[in-house]
Structure formats: structure tokens, C-alpha cells
Amino acid sequence: MRVARLVLRYRVVSLTVVVGLVCAILALAGQWEAAAWIGGAYALAVALGYTVRMVRELRAGRVGVDLLAIVAIVATVLVGEIAASLIVVLMLSGGEALEDYANRRARRELDALLTRDPRSAHRYDGDTVVDVPIQEVRVGDLLLVRPPEVVPVDAELVSADAAFDVSSITGESLPVEKAAGDTVLSGSLNGTEAVRVRATALAADSQYQQIVALVAQASQSKAKVVRLADRFAVPFTVFSLLLAGTAWFVSGDPVRFAEVLVLATPCPLLIAAPVAFIGGMSRAARSGIIVRNGTVFEGLASARTAVFDKTGTLTTGRPVLREVRPAAGMEADELLALTASAEQYSSHVLAASVVAAAAERGLALRPVTDAEERATDGVVARVGGREVAVGKFRFVRSFAPDVERQPFAAGELAIYVAVDGAFGGTIIERDPPRPDAPGTIRRLRELGIGDIELLTGDAAETAASVAGELGITRFQAECLPADKVERVSSITERPVIMVGDGVNDAPVLASADVGVAMGAKGATAASESADVVLLVDAVARVADAVVIGRRTVSIALQSIWLGIAASVVLMVIATFGLIPAVVGALLQEVVDLATILAALRAARAGPGEAPPMRPKPFTDDEATAP
Structure with missing residues (x-):
């Protein structure tokens, strides 16, 4: 059954094998003319089919390298090298079949998600x-x-x-x-x-x-470097035709033209990049990294700047309550209960910690008749008939002009509260850096990404503390989403990698050269806007993505040039008549196989890459914590 499916899937390959066997039997029976007619007619029919496809590609604005294969097939038929023409047909169709088969095997980790x-x-x-x-x-x-x-x-x-x-x-x-x-x-x-x-x-x-949707998009994409390989077609085609024409002119033998062109067929250009990039996606998936398309690998490989959000990205995203500071006339438990009641309608990570702290103290949440979350600023709600505004200093000040900035220690942050137009007090929390954050920053610098910045909506004191702990010298605090987009757009050292996790990071992730979302906490707007989604809750995977990207791009280009170099060397030898057309066609098959094997290296772990993810156990509750 499996063999039958392969035969039907790769029909041109199967039919070419059948025609070749029929021609061989006829030749052995002495029916040379019949074998030549059948083989030649079939080869020309295939060439016609590729010509139609080539014209469609040209109309769509894509320049391919089918022209070389078509000319090689026609030339070998015209000079009577029918066996060579069938081998070229088999090589071209077989190369496409091998590419498809290699892609299917290379992306098995991606397909595993889809099939389940x-x-x-x-x-x-x-x-x-x-x-x-x-x-x-x-x-x-x-x-x-x-x-x-x-x-x-x-x-x-x-x-x-x-x-x-x-x-x-x-x-x-x-x-x-x-x-x-x-x-x-x-x-x-x-x-x-x-x-x-x-x-x-x-x-x-x-x-x-949500993950399946990301994977489906990743597996169906086409990378920029693949289009670059297509653009190699023009100089490679011109060079090949000139070399073949020169060989014909110097030797006076039209067979020499066909002998050169059978070695110029374009399979290495068609195969190398797609196989390498699908292999890179597969390798990344095994490390919990979903890459949307191959173009992303180019951005990762050449990145010069990395910009990080703070909360939930460089920090744990699970802040803990340190202190409740009520204003005059307000009790600590009353302040916490009112704040938690309003914050239960917020999606911000700080809100969850306030609600959890109130629950730990046995404080019941008050009824809320109206609530509105204002992105990146805070929440305003009517709690038990009282207007409660919770959030940043400048947001709360618009409700309570008497609000006072509160001192807090390095690494802490303040949540300001206004109640009925007056300053109600402050909630002090701390969100510690992730354990793997310092190593990630250091590793990125070792990879040549020297410019690393921190952009956060938190207060300057908090941003400075976290940046100092992690050795980041550039930071910008109290950023709105538009501020982050503006800052990333103004960076001159490009490409820029932006790493974030929250809904407010979605715009800047979409605008960066490479947006990386910490998606383990859920497929939020950040994940949907990003080019790379980390399915594991580890910021260290950002550096792993850069390493995988560099190796994948390197292997793609190595494989392209390997195929081109091997073809050129064999073509030059063929100009002296040292490689018969049939032998040349068979040698080109070897070049194709070598190209595929070289490109498939991208699916394996290389030097400097982390092994597949084996993180410390954490629960789904942690993975979905806000």
C-alpha cells in the first residue's frame, strides 16, 4: 500500500521508469528505431509540460531554472542520445520527488502536532x-x-x-x-x-x-533565500548555455552541446534551500521553537540588535506581593480588597498576583458593576459603589491629583490606587529576573549581538534595577506600545530581534525584523504577531533560535554552492568530450543526491546548539498563568 501511494504521488518518476524499461526491452530485441521513437516522444512530452509550467512561472514574476532542463532534454533527443534524455527526465522529476520526500521527513516534528x-x-x-x-x-x-x-x-x-x-x-x-x-x-x-x-x-x-495554526503556517511558507536561489538561475543558465555553445563551436559536434547541458540541469538550485529550511524548522521545533517561515532564519542569522520586554520575558512574570501601603484614612486590608476586586478584570500579570494575595489573606472580592481596562495603563472599576482606579502613577494621577510617588527598593515596583478621586495607597510588588536571563544576555553577546536593550512599561526605577542585574546598559521605561514601536523602528543596527510576551507587545513584535513571543503562557496576540514562538517557558531559547538560524542559513548556502560548483566542474570536463551524455546524466544524479544530503544536515543538532528541550518540570497552571 505504501509503495502504491508513492507510485501515485510521484507519477512522472514512475512513468519514466516504465518507459525506460520498455525502451530497454525493445533495444535488446533489436527494435532500436521503435525504442528511439517511444523514448524520444515521451521525453519531448515531458519537456513540453515543463515548458508550460515555466511560462506560468514567468507570468507570475518568478524566474526559474527549468529552461536548462528543457534545453538539455530537447538537445539529447535531437542528437539521438535517447537514454541520456530519459535520464535527464528521471533526474528532474526524481529531484523534485526527492525534495518532496525529504521535506516530508524533515518536518515530521511539525507534522506530529498537526496529526494529533x-x-x-x-x-x-x-x-x-x-x-x-x-x-x-x-x-x-x-x-x-x-x-x-x-x-x-x-x-x-x-x-x-x-x-x-x-x-x-x-x-x-x-x-x-x-x-x-x-x-x-x-x-x-x-x-x-x-x-x-x-x-x-x-x-x-x-x-x-493555536499552536497547530502556527505550525501549519510555518510548514507552508517559502523563504527569501529560496527566491535568492531562483535568482541564481539567470547567470547559471547564461553561463551553461555559453559553455555548451562554445564546446559545440570548437568541436563542431552538436553532441558536445548536449553532453555539457545534461550536467547543467538545475536540481541543486531547486532542492538545496527548501530542504535546508524545512530541516531547520524541524530542528527548531524539537527545541520548542516554532519558526513561521524560512525568511525568519535569515533575520536570526544576521541579527545585530536584541530588544527585550521586561515583565514575563526577562523576569518570571509571576510577581509577589511585598507590601501594602495605605494612604491616610485607609486600612491595608480595605485597600487590598478594593484593588483586587478591580484587578480581577485585568489581563496584566500584576493583577493576578494582587488577586492571589487578597485570597491568601482571606479577603473577599467586592461586587463590581462596571470595569474598564486601559491597555498598558491600568483598570478603572466601580467596586461596591466606589470608583477605584489601579495602575501606573500617571494613570492614577488623572483620577487622584493628590497621588504621591512612593519610594521602593531596587527590583520592586509600585501599583498606585485611587479611590473616589483620592489617593488610596500603593501596592509594592517584586518580579525577579528569570534564572536563565543573565546567561541568555551573555550568550547573545558572544554570538555577536552587541546591542541589547530593555523596553518596559514599568517605572524607571524598576527598569534600571532589572537592567543593572542583567548587565543591560540601554533601557527605556514607562513605554506605551507606540513608544516601543517607535524605538525599535529607530534602531540603526539591524536586523533587530524583539522578544516579548504580552498583548501590549503585539505591535512591536509585528514591526521588528524578527519578533519572538514567549508563547508558553498561551497563544496570545503576541504569539500571533511574532515570527518565532517559544513553546517552552525559557528565555534561553532566544539564543538557541539564533544559533539554529545561523547554522540553517549556512547549510542552505553551502548546499547551493556545492551543487553549483560540482555541476560547473563536470561541465568544464564535458566540454573536452570526456564525459558521454549518459554518463553525465548519471553523474548529475549523484550531484543531486549530495545536495539533498548536505541540506538535510540542517535537521540535525550542530556544534553550539542546545539539545532538545528537557526543562525542569512545571505544570500547565504555570504555563497558563497570566
């Missing part, structure tokens, strides 16, 4: 379990997940306990234990026992489906 994409769910309808399309699952539905099925949507575990394989989501190789009430991400693979979960998100909003 759940299509249906087992939903409880009373005491009965019914199978429904995944798109029909609604928030609150009770679902059954059998072993070893994939969790179809983001959900909450209802069963007492369970173990899940989350390697396709986080890179964690060990099963993660879950208890009732814990979050279970879609894409997690259930263990040995059937469990019940309650849907907390629609399919389109779930983690795994």
Missing part, C-alpha cells in the same frame, strides 16, 4: 457519552478523555487525579501529575485511566489549536 490535532470530543449528555465535533464543545461542558487520547480543549480536571504527557506543549518529557481543579491544556496526552474534565475554553481559543 483532535477532531472530536466525548461529551456527557446526562449519563450518556456522545461524540461531537470539537467545534461544538462549549465552555462548561463535561468531557470524557480516554487513554491515551489527546485533551481536545483547555479544561479543568474533574476527576480526583490524573497524569498527562504535555511534551508536545511544553517540551517536558516526564508525565505531569494533576489533581481535581487543576488546569489541563488541550494537546495534553492522557495517561492510563479515563478521566473527566470540564471545558474552560472553546476549541478555537485553546492552547493546542
